[in-house]
Structure formats: structure tokens, C-alpha cells
Amino acid sequence: MLSRTSRGKYAGGLVVAAAVATVFAWSGRATVAGDEEMAEDLALRDSLAVATAPAPPADAYPKTTDEVIMQLAPGSDANAVGAANGLMPVQRIQGERDLWVMRALSAEALAASASITTNDSRVIGAYPNDRSANKTFAFVPNDPYFHKNTPVAGWPGQWHLTNEHVTGLDAGVKKAWNANWTGLGVKIGIVDDSLQRVHEDLVTNYIAGDSFDFGQGDADPSPVYAGDRHGTSVAGVSAARGNNLLGGTGAAPFARLAGLRVDFPLQTVAMFTGATLYHSSGANTNTKIKNHSYGYSAPYIPTGAETAALTTSMNAGTVHCLSAGNNRGISSQDSNKLDLQNGLQAICVAALGSDGTFASYSNFGATVACTAPSSSFKFGTNFGITTTDRNGALGYNPASDTFPDVKYTSVFGGTSSSSPLVAGVMALVKEAQPLLNARMAKHILSKTCTIVDPTDVSVLSDGGWVTNAGGRKFNQNYGWGNINAYNAIVMAKELTGLSAPGNAVRGDEAVAAAIPDNSAAGISRTFDFFLAGQKLEDVAITLSITHQRRGHLEAFLTSPSGTTSRLFFQSGSDAHNGTTDWQYTSNAFWGEDPLGTWTYYGSRHRSGQHRHVEQLRRGVQLGHGRTNRTERTREAVQVCRNNQQHLVGLDGQVVCRGWSKGISQAVDLAALVGGSACDQACKQHLARGPHARLWADIQLQGEGVQRNGQLAVLERHHGSRAVASQAVVAALLGPRRILWGPRFSSCTVEQS
């Protein structure tokens, strides 16, 4: 449904198709475009009108124009009517033979058009063709606990979704919802201790056909034990039903939820393996997103079958989100020591407190992909997460919460909450980009997450925010940064696919050398990759280390571009022996060129206690590949240069100088976008010329155009007349950038 602003009506009743015969064959006229071209324009306009959401604010546009929409008596000659009234027909409304857009050639003619129906019998209706400001009815949650100070003053609201305390410190879902991305049609599998399917805020999104209880072997994932409460809260973070006047909302308010119950007291590897694969591998891939808010609290525990299942399911296209862990301060605090969390392509999610810094408990590591808002206990002032809670006296409320409604809790948190938040966001992205898989998700995250805590140089951050040679910023406390749903969707919409995944392996190397005592430099070795022109994705290196106390060790990897990533951090309390074939992954090199010499080294931070000979043995694996996108890039510029039908401004670049008439040679689209090459005379010329409206729009919105930097401005020429419809401009300035034209849309370029 659309709402629209009220508008003035000049005179007469608008007669539409029902009353107007449409069998009349329209004949072309010199002053207007041919029917076919016009139909294209109108179809474009219509498509843009639908695709553009939300509309810019009404006050961003001049309210009035010099155009009038006129319903002529059947068979009337538009040119004759125009000539008699100081008007020029510029466009016939698609599908209506006698419905015209007329441009007034003078202010007097425009004023006179208000009473034209009484003065010219050929005109039976006239309406101003004013600028409009329609909006789609985007998702706006009406759920009572969404806002702060609900149900009573003092409660934080769902700040992780839309932060009403610190603007922007959230998951960026509001703008995504405003553009109507809600997870519709996407199923999220919650691998957890249960899912209370009858909960009022979960029942609507719950989908029985994709749910299963791997503990009881039945189809009902409902809680079994009194302690089964975790999954119900996790599920609500991803996809509690939004806009139902109940509780709160999930990040993906209209996504569907599949409960995949594991019996935690009696858990086996088989239960997790089954839940990981269920309906997201093999013949049934209904469930495209899965969340895993669990993991080991001790380091270096192999999870062979589960890891293999994750790989299988990710290869089948599923996006798996995993909690990074809540182990900061203990020996498993580095997620690279957790086998599931450091899998290739896994989306390992850390937690961000409401103070804007990493949560007090959150794991860190080179394998972290991103962070998302959750609870924290630093300074005692951080908010918890408000989500669904097991009904009645069970659950977190009232046992550890005083929130007034025991069906909900305000004290959920941990990376158990940040991960399903990312899973919910992934559902939004999946809705917007059906090709989304784990690789694409990581490409997107690597470029769209938001930098938080920008001055963080804590030891665990591994050097603070480091920008690698691929242009990605990475910090082990946050991965690529805080999730931003809207940014992710904008990028996802631009993608047209991925290149085939590449994989390169360097075999084992027996180092057979001692790691010197108390030496940060340790020992190092190098290896080479000969992969010219590739873009790195995941990097994995497997190390076997013989040592009496592995907690004293650290290891690092340096890329040919000079980026160094800590593979794992020392944990003095971890007194176990060395590691055998442990695979560490790093996201720190994403987008770099792997060509050249890599260096890895191990170091030891204590001395004197252990006299054993240490050995390193390593194998290494690089994933590489690119996203494909139809985008305004320099490559696209070259491909499209000969396309004279389109003008595309791209980061100040001119694609095609087809701008032939009415504008001087000196003025190109770069001038229009950037304004720098257009002097005063040029601007006056533009303001008077056939592109006056487009120019006015750009003047009005110039800041937005330049801010976004990548917006394309696009024009279609018909002889001397340019159709610079407001819909085009609105589309350019709205959240969804567009590309138009068959030739341009074929300009698929590779982009890291």
C-alpha cells in the first residue's frame, strides 16, 4: 500500500481508462518522443517508482512545477490544445490515449491552466504535476517493548536494533526496515537447547516443517527441561515477530524460524551434526541461515564431525553464524582456539556493549568476522538485550530479571545474542540478495561493517584497527566491525554473484627448530604463493607444535603485503602440551593479493621452565575469489564508453559523453555531480536548459550526491528532449542505486 500526500486539484474530474476508449491508434508528433521510447521511459519511471523506497522527505523537493496533467476530450489534438493555451505536450501518460503532461511555456499560461476546463472544452480535467513524496509502508515496529522506557520508565528498549540512547550504536536495521527488507521468505534455523514454538511472539514465524528435536528424535523442538530457555531468547533476537503489537521484534521481523533442538544435558556430536545439516544440505536446503550460539569453553577441542557438517552446509549455500564465545579472561578467549568458530567461511560474531566497546566477556581473534550489540558488564551500566523469554515462571524472567512481563527478558546477552542478531541481519540481506551464501556474506561484511571504538589499541586488538592492502579494516576485538544491516543490503544489491571459489594449498613444512625462550621474535619461516591477480578470502594455517606448555606460545602470519595477523594469543593458564594439526584462520588479509612470500612465526613468552625441543609444522590454505557486481567502477567506465545513449556519472567520472544538445561541451556529467567544472555561466545555462529540473534536483541534493560518491546520474535522450524524471532523481538519491540500460547492465566487473 502506498500513502500519499494530499494534493490540490485544479478543476474537473479526472476520467481514467474506464471511461475512455483506448482503441485509437496514437500517431507520432514532432514535439514529443515516439511512442515506443515513451513507453520505455514510462515503464522505467513506473519501475523506479516501485523500486524506490523510501521516498525522499517531502520538503526536499520544490512543491510545484511548470507542468499540468490534462485529461483531454476523446480524440482531441494535444498539440492544438497546447498551442491555444501556451502549453507544450511533453508526455502522454502510458495507457491513456488522451491523458497528457503539458508544460506551461510561461507563468501566465501556468496560472491560466487552473481554469482551463472552463475556458477550453477540449480539456475535461487538469491537475498540477507537482513533485510528490510517496512512501512505501515500510516496516515500523509497533511492538510495545521496542522503545526505551517501555513498558515503564527505565527499561532500555531494543537498543540493539534501534538505539534510542546513542544514535547509531545498533545493528543498522531501521534503514533496512524502512526500505522494506524484513526477512520475508527466509528461514533461520536456530540450533539450540529448544525453541518455545507456542510463545506469542514466536508462534507466527515458527515453521514446523523445518524444525526438529535431535534430542528426542521428534519434530517438536519445544523445551523439555526446566533449564531449556536459551534457544527461545536466541530465536527472538533473530526473528521475533514484528509489528504484531506483542513484545518486541527480531532483527528480521518476518523471517521464519526453524527450531533445531539439541539436548544439552545429554548432548552428542551427532545431535549437533544433524542439526547443522538439517534442511540446509543435500536435497533439502530450505533453511538458508543458521545460528549457533554455543561452543566450548576450553581451548583446542576438535569438533571434527560438526566442523565437517558446517563445511558441507556452507558449501550448500547456507550462511552459518556462530557466537565467538564468552570466554575473555580464560584460556579459550581466543576464538581461533575453538574449532567450530574458526572454520573457513564461518561467520564468527563477537559482542559489543552499549558503551560502544567490546563486551566484557567477548572472545576475540583473527577468526572473528564481525561484532554486534549485546550485553556487557563493564562499568555496570551497560544494557542487556530485550527478547522473548520462556513463558511464565521459567526462563530468565523472573529468575534473574525484574522485567514486568515474564514472557520477555531484558537481561539476555552474550555472544549468544550477538550471533542471532547477525543471523537475523543475514536474513534481511538474503531477502535482498537471493545469491547470498557464506562467501558472499563475508565479502559484504568485510566492506560494510562499521568501525567502533576507533582508538582501541589494546593488546588483544592485535595492533588496533589495521587497514590491510585490500582496504579492509580489521581489529581482533571486532573483526571488520559492527554489523550494519542497511550497509550490507546496499552492497548486496549491487552484487551479481561470486567468481568460482579458488583454493590454494601449500603442504606441510617440518620446521624442526626450537622456539627460543622469552622471545617475541621467536622463529620464523616463509613460504610462497604464486597467485597473481587473485583476491584473498579466508586464510588458514595449520600448526603442530611440540611444547610442554602451549599457553606460553603465540603465532603470527605476515602477508606479502606486510599485514601481520596474530594467529593466537598466549594463555598462561593453559598448561597443556602443544597442539597437533590445529587450523587457525584469519580474516585480516581479506581482499589482499596473495602473490609473494608469506612469513609465519611462533614466539614464546616465558623462559626457563621448559627445556623440551619445540617444533613447528605447518600447512596452509588460502581461499580466494571475488564478488561480481554491476557497478560504477573505472572498469565499467571503459566498457560503457561507447554507449552514447547513457550518461553515467561515477565517482566524478564521465562514462559516456552522449550529452549532445543544449549543454556546452565543457559541461559533462562530472560537472553535474561534482559541480567543480561548471562555472557560473555554465550553471545559468543548465538552469535554463532542458535539464533544468535535473539540475535543480542536483543543486538541492548535491550534498547527498557527493556524500554517497558512487551515485550514478543517468539520462536518456530523445532528440533534443531529455527525460529527467523525478523518479530517476529520486532513485538516485534514495537508498537503492540503480543502473539502467541493457548495455550498461551487462557491464559486470570483478570487484574484490
Ligand SMILES: [Ca+2]
Ligand atoms: Ca521434542
Ligand SMILES: [Ca+2]
Ligand atoms: Ca512482536
Ligand SMILES: [Ca+2]
Ligand atoms: Ca519467563
